[in-house]
Amino acid sequence: MKPNDVLYKNPSIPIDIRVNDLLSRMTLKEKIMQINQYTLGTNNIENNKGVEVKQIPAEIGSLIYFPTDPELRNRMQRHAMNDSRLGIPILFGYDCIHGFRTIFPIPLAQACSWNVPLFEKGCRVAAQECRMSGVDWTFSPMIDVSRDPRWGRVAESFGEDPYANATFGSAAVRGYQGRNMSDSLSIAACLKHYVGYGASEAGRDYVYTEISRQSLWDTYLPPFEKCVQAGAATLMSSFNNISGIPSSANHYTLTEVLRKKWGFRGLMVSDWGAVEQLVHQNMARDLKEAGQLALNAGVDMDMMSHAYDTYLETLVDEGKISTSTLDEAVRRTLRVKFQLGLFEHPYTPVSKAEDRFLRPQSVAAARQMAAESMVLLKNEHQVLPLKQGLKILVTGPVADATHDLLGCWWGHGEDGDIEKLNESIQKEFGSQAEVRYIKGCDFDGTDERQFKQVEKLSRWADIVITCVGEKGSWSGENNSHADIALPTIQRHLIQCVKASAKQLVLVLANGRPMIITDEVAMADAVIEMWQPGLYGGSAVAGILSGRINPSGRLAMTFPYSQGQIPIYYGRRHSARPHQGFYKDQTSEPLYPFGYGLSYTTFAYGEPKTASHEVKAGDKFDVIIPITNTGQRDGLETVFWYVSDPYGKITRPAQELKHFEKKLIKKGETVDFVFHVNVNRDFGYVDSEGKRFVEPGDIMIFVGDKKLKFTIK
Numbered sequence: 001m002k003p004n005d006v007l008y009k010n011p012s013i014p015i016d017i018r019v020n021d022l023l024s025r026m027t028l029k030e031k032i033m034q035i036n037q038y039t040l041g042t043n044n045i046e047n048n049k050g051v052e053v054k055q056i057p058a059e060i061g062s063l064i065y066f067p068t069d070p071e072l073r074n075r076m077q078r079h080a081m082n083d084s085r086l087g088i089p090i091l092f093g094y095d096c097i098h099g100f101r102t103i104f105p106i107p108l109a110q111a112c113s114w115n116v117p118l119f120e121k122g123c124r125v126a127a128q129e130c131r132m133s134g135v136d137w138t139f140s141p142m143i144d145v146s147r148d149p150r151w152g153r154v155a156e157s158f159g160e161d162p163y164a165n166a167t168f169g170s171a172a173v174r175g176y177q178g179r180n181m182s183d184s185l186s187i188a189a190c191l192k193h194y195v196g197y198g199a200s201e202a203g204r205d206y207v208y209t210e211i212s213r214q215s216l217w218d219t220y221l222p223p224f225e226k227c228v229q230a231g232a233a234t235l236m237s238s239f240n241n242i243s244g245i246p247s248s249a250n251h252y253t254l255t256e257v258l259r260k261k262w263g264f265r266g267l268m269v270s271d272w273g274a275v276e277q278l279v280h281q282n283m284a285r286d287l288k289e290a291g292q293l294a295l296n297a298g299v300d301m302d303m304m305s306h307a308y309d310t311y312l313e314t315l316v317d318e319g320k321i322s323t324s325t326l327d328e329a330v331r332r333t334l335r336v337k338f339q340l341g342l343f344e345h346p347y348t349p350v351s352k353a354e355d356r357f358l359r360p361q362s363v364a365a366a367r368q369m370a371a372e373s374m375v376l377l378k379n380e381h382q383v384l385p386l387k388q389g390l391k392i393l394v395t396g397p398v399a400d401a402t403h404d405l406l407g408c409w410w411g412h413g414e415d416g417d418i419e420k421l422n423e424s425i426q427k428e429f430g431s432q433a434e435v436r437y438i439k440g441c442d443f444d445g446t447d448e449r450q451f452k453q454v455e456k457l458s459r460w461a462d463i464v465i466t467c468v469g470e471k472g473s474w475s476g477e478n479n480s481h482a483d484i485a486l487p488t489i490q491r492h493l494i495q496c497v498k499a500s501a502k503q504l505v506l507v508l509a510n511g512r513p514m515i516i517t518d519e520v521a522m523a524d525a526v527i528e529m530w531q532p533g534l535y536g537g538s539a540v541a542g543i544l545s546g547r548i549n550p551s552g553r554l555a556m557t558f559p560y561s562q563g564q565i566p567i568y569y570g571r572r573h574s575a576r577p578h579q580g581f582y583k584d585q586t587s588e589p590l591y592p593f594g595y596g597l598s599y600t601t602f603a604y605g606e607p608k609t610a611s612h613e614v615k616a617g618d619k620f621d622v623i624i625p626i627t628n629t630g631q632r633d634g635l636e637t638v639f640w641y642v643s644d645p646y647g648k649i650t651r652p653a654q655e656l657k658h659f660e661k662k663l664i665k666k667g668e669t670v671d672f673v674f675h676v677n678v679n680r681d682f683g684y685v686d687s688e689g690k691r692f693v694e695p696g697d698i699m700i701f702v703g704d705k706k707l708k709f710t711i712k
C-alpha cells in the first residue's frame with residue numbers, strides 16, 4: 001500500500017476524515033497516550049522544573065520541549081514516527097510568553113503600548129523563532145483579567161480590562177497562528193488560563209476564586225470568547241476553583257459554554273498538574289477520580305498529572321469514562337496536529353541560530369515595543385527631556401541589571417543581549433552630558449555602604465536618574481506579594497538621593513503596579529519602564545534625551561496604597577456616590593487606568609455622529625478630531641468608553657469598547673473613529689451569557705467629551 005492509500009496519511013483529504021480514519025485504527029492504549037503531555041529537556045523556570053523524561057513512549061501525544069535547537073526534537077520525533085505502530089507525530093509545546101530569543105517587554109507592558117499591530121508583529125517574530133527551533137505550540141496568550149497587583153501573574157496579562165485582554169489576545173492568536181498554522185513560520189496559540197484565574201483571592205496564586213455567573217460573563221469570559229472567535233487552536237484549563245467547582249473539573253465552563261455555546265473544536269490542555277490538584281482542592285478523592293472528573297468535564301489533555309496515563313484504561317473499563325468522550329479528546333488532539341501539518345512535516349529543518357534569531361526586523365519590532373510600552377507618569381516643570389550639557393548621575397540596582405529586565409518568563413533570551421540602562425544612557429548622551437554611575441544598593445538586603453558616595457555624587461550632579469524596581473523573579477507564577485511597595489533598601493536609596501540631589505528622575509522596572517506614592521512625591525519625573533526585554537536601555541535613554549516621545553498608557557491602575565487593593569476603573573456604581581470613601585486617605589488611585597504623559601499636548605475636538613437615536617442592530621460611526629497642540633510629533637491613544645446610566649442588570653460605571661493609537665504630527669489634526677455596533681457595544685450579557693439591548697439612554701465617553709444616545 002502507498003502512504004496515500006491510507007486515508008490519514010493523505011494530505012489531500014479533509015482533516016476531519018483523516019482524524020476519524022486514524023482514530024478508527026487506534027487501540028485504547030494508543031488513544032490514551034495521545035492525550036498526555038510530558039516534558040523533554042530542562043526548563044529554566046524553577047517553579048515548573050519537571051523530571052526529565054528519559055524513556056518517553058513513542059506514542060506520547062505531546063511534550064513540553066525546552067531547548068533552542070531542534071536536534072533533540074527531531075530525535076524524539078523520529079522515535080515517535082518510526083517506533084510507534086501508527087507513526088503519529090508528537091506535538092511540541094513551550095512557554096513562549098513574550099518572545100523566544102528576541103525578548104519583548106512583559107505582556108503587561110506591551111498592553112501599555114496599545115499598539116495592537118505592533119504587538120501582533122511581535123507574536124509573528126516569536127512564532128517564527130519557535131517553529132524554526134522545533135516548537136509547534138506556545139502556551140500563550142494569557143488573557144486573565146487581572147485586577148490585583150499582589151498576584152504575580154499580572155505581569156503576564158494585558159491588565160485589568162476585559163476588552164484589552166480580548167483585543168491583545170486575538171492579536172496574539174493571529175500573530176502566532178498566521179494565515180495557516182501548517183506553514184513553517186506559524187505555531188498554535190493557547191488561551192490561558194480558562195477561566196477566572198485572575199480573580200485569585202487576595203492576590204494569592206492557586207487559591208479559591210469567588211466569581212458570580214454575572215461576573216464570569218461580564219469580566220472573565222469575554223476575552224476567551226473573542227479569542228475563540230479569532231480561531232485559537234487550543235486553550236488551557238486553569239488552577240483556580242470557581243465558586244466551588246474547580247475550573248479543571250468545571251463542566252459548565254469547559255463544555256456547556258466553550259463547546260456547546262461557542263462551538264470550540266480545538267484542544268483543551270490542563271495546566272501543569274491541574275488534574276492532580278483536584279485532589280488538593282477537595283473535589284476528587286484521589287488521582288483516579290481527578291482524571292475521571294477532568295476528562296468528563298472537558299479537559300482533553302493532561303499536562304504532567306499522570307492521571308490519564310495511569311487510570312484511563314481502568315476508568316474506561318469501569319464505564320466511568322465513555323469511549324465517545326475519550327475519542328472526542330483524542331480527535332481534538334489529532335486535529336491540531338493535522339492543522340499544524342505535522343503528519344507531512346514532522347521534523348524541523350536544522351538552521352543556523354543566526355538565521356533564526358534576532359533578525360534585524362525582529363530586533364526593530366522589539367525595540368519599538370520597548371519604546372512604546374514605557375509610561376511617563378510624572379514630569380514636573382518639563383524636567384524631561386533632559387537639557388544638553390548636564391551632569392547626570394545614574395544610580396540604583398536596575399541601572400546595571402540585565403537578566404532582571406527580562407521579567408518572569410524569558411524563553412531563551414540571553415543576558416548578553418540585554419542593554420544595560422547605565423551604558424545606554426552614557427551612549428545616548430555621549431559628549432552632550434557628563435554621565436557618572438554608581439549602583440548604590442542591591443534590589444534587596446541591607447547593604448547601604450555606598451550611600452555616602454551616592455550622596456556626594458548626587459550633590460555633584462544636576463540631575464540623578466535613580467533606577468529601581470523588582471527582580472524578574474518577583475512576579476509571575478507562584479509570586480504573590482502581600483507588600484508591593486519598593487523594598488526598604490531601595491526606598492532608602494531614593495531618600496538618600498533626594499536629600500542631596502537638585503533634581504530626581506525615577507525609572508521603574510517592575511512586573512506589577514507597585515505602591516510608589518511616597519517615592520513619586522519625591523521625584524521630579526517618573527518613567528515606568530516595566531521589564532522591557534532586551535532593548536529597554538536604549539528606549540529609556542531615548543525618552544530621557546527626547547529622541548523618543550513617550551506614548552505608553554497604563555493598562556492597570558496604580559493604587560495609592562495597599563489597602564485600596566483591588567482597585568480598577570471598571571467598578572459598578574456605589575449606592576452612595578457621595579459617601580463610603582476611606583476616612584483615613586484618598587479613595588482615588590495614584591494613577592488610573594489609561595494614564596500616561598507625552599512631551600506634546602493633544603486637544604480633543606467635538607465628536608460627530610449622524611444621529612443620537614439608535615436601535616438594536618444599528619451600526620454607526622462616532623468621529624473625534626484630535627489636534628496635536630504641542631511642540632513635537634506624538635502618538636496618541638484614544639480610549640472609547642460606554643456607560644449605561646441604569647438597567648435591568650447594573651453595569652460597570654464605564655466599559656472600554658474601543659481604542660486606537662495614531663501618530664499626530666505637531667500642529668496637525670487627525671480623526672479617530674469608533675465604529676459602534678449597538679448590539680455589541682451598547683448591549684450586555686446576563687448571567688447565562690445571553691446578550692440583549694435595553695431601550696433607554698446610554699453614554700459614550702472619549703477624553704473629556706461625552707455623548708448621549710437614546711436606544712429606541
Ligand code: NOJ
Nearest residue numbers: 048095139192271272477
Ligand atoms: C504552569 C503555568 O500556570 C502555565 O501558565 C504554564 O503554561 C505551564 N505551567 C507550563 O509551563
